[in-house]
Each structure stands twice: as structure tokens, then as C-alpha cells.
Amino acid sequence: MTAKISPKRIERLERWLKIMPRTLLRMPDYDRANIIAAIKEYAKFNLANSQIAKYDAVRSRRLSRNQRQITQFIVILAGSLTFSVAPQLLAKQAGRGPWAISAGLLGGGLASFYAHSNATKVLTGIKLKNSTQNNRKAILERKN
Template sequence: MIPEIPPNRKDRLERWLKISPRILFRMPDFDRANIIAAIKEYAEYNLANSQIAKYDAVRSRRLSRNNRQITQFIVILAGALTFSVAPQLLAKQAGRGPWAISAGLLGGGLASFYAHSNATKVLTGIKLKNSTQNTRKTILDNTK
């Protein structure tokens, strides 16, 4: 975690942020350099805190492990019922009456599981890539 800035330092930095650039450029070079460095450090601190808050909000919206497992089970069950139609028809045409339903559900369940697993991996990868690019862009924009 990022260490907290003491309140008196934070107050001083807030006052320095309100100094007009004209007054700032009239200050001696040493003082001006120290003030600008402190303000830059404070801006990076605020950026880091805002990023942490953003990711905490994202994390809090995620489902718990049990809820994810229940959701995955429901998706696989619905997929098994949906994808089982074609294998059932093929098994019935082949004369496998009682085996048609179980073969269809098994095939549909496997297809649904792999489809859900691969879709989740792809979507997670895209989301992480976009978040990383946005964070990198924000940091580069703020350092210029």
C-alpha cells in the first residue's frame, strides 16, 4: 500500500498548487525546483491512489467463488440443453434410442464447457490488455 502523506505536508502541497505560475517563476531556482518536484510527487501519489480506488471498485463488483461456480454450472447446463439437439438427432437416426439423450447431453455439456472456458479466457485477456494500455497511457500523459 502507499504510505499516507502527513496532514501538514498535504496542506502545504495544496497551498503550493494554488501559487500562480508568475509568482512561482519569480522564486529562486532552488526553491522553485523543490516545489515543482514536490508537486510532481504529490500528483503521482494522487494518480496511484485513484488507480487503486478504481481497481478496488472493479474487484468489489466481481462475483464470489461460489457464485462464479453456480453461474458456470447454469451456463453449462443451458449449453448442454442447447447443444444437445444435434447429437440427439444423430443418435436417433443411428437407432440408439435410450443412448440418444445421454449422448446429446454429454456432447452438449462438453461443448458448452469448452466454449464458456475459452470465451472467459479471451474476454479476460482483452480486459487486462485494455486496462494495462489505459493505465500506461494515463501515466505517460501525466509525466509529460
């Protein structure tokens, strides 16, 4: 967590930010160096706070571990019901009458589990790729 800055200091820093560059150049070297150092420190403080706020917002949108497991269970259950038709037909053709429904649900559950895990991997890869590209662009823009 970042340190707190007193309201009086923030007011003073805000006033210093409004000083014209020509006025700043006329100041004595010692005062000018102190003002510039304080402004840089304040900028780092604001950047750190904005990053913390950004990541807090991302964290608050994420599901908890239990919520993710419940969601995954619901997806697999819905997928098992959806994908169970083909395994049921195959089991009936094979002459497994009473086992057809359970085989269909099991096959559908496995199919939906693998579909869900593969889709999650692909989406995570896309997110990481986009995030990396955005970070590279930001770094290159800062250098220029």
C-alpha cells in the first residue's frame, strides 16, 4: 500500500504544478530542484494509486474460487445434457439399453469438460496476448 499525503501538501503540490515554466526557471537552483523532486514524487504516488485502483477493479470483477467451481459445474452439467444425445444413440445402437442414458450423460459431461477447459485456455491466451501487446505499445509510446 502506498503512503498517504497530507491534504496541505497535496494543495501545495497542486499549486506548484500550475507554476509557469518561465517562473520555475527564474527560481534559485535549490528551490527549483526541490519543487521538481516533489512533483516527480507526487506523480509516482498518483501513478501507484491509479494502478492500485485499476487492479482492485479487475480483482473485484473476478469470481471467487467457489463461484468459479459452481459455474464450471453448471457448464459441465448443461454440456452433459446437450452433448449426451450422440453417446446415447451410440449406446442404443450397441445394444446397451439401460446404460444408454448414463453413458450419454457421462460422454456429454466429458465432452463439455474438455470443451470448457480448451475454451478457457484459448480465451486466456488471447487475453494475455492482447495485454502484452498493449503493454508494449505503452512502453514504446513512453520512450518516444
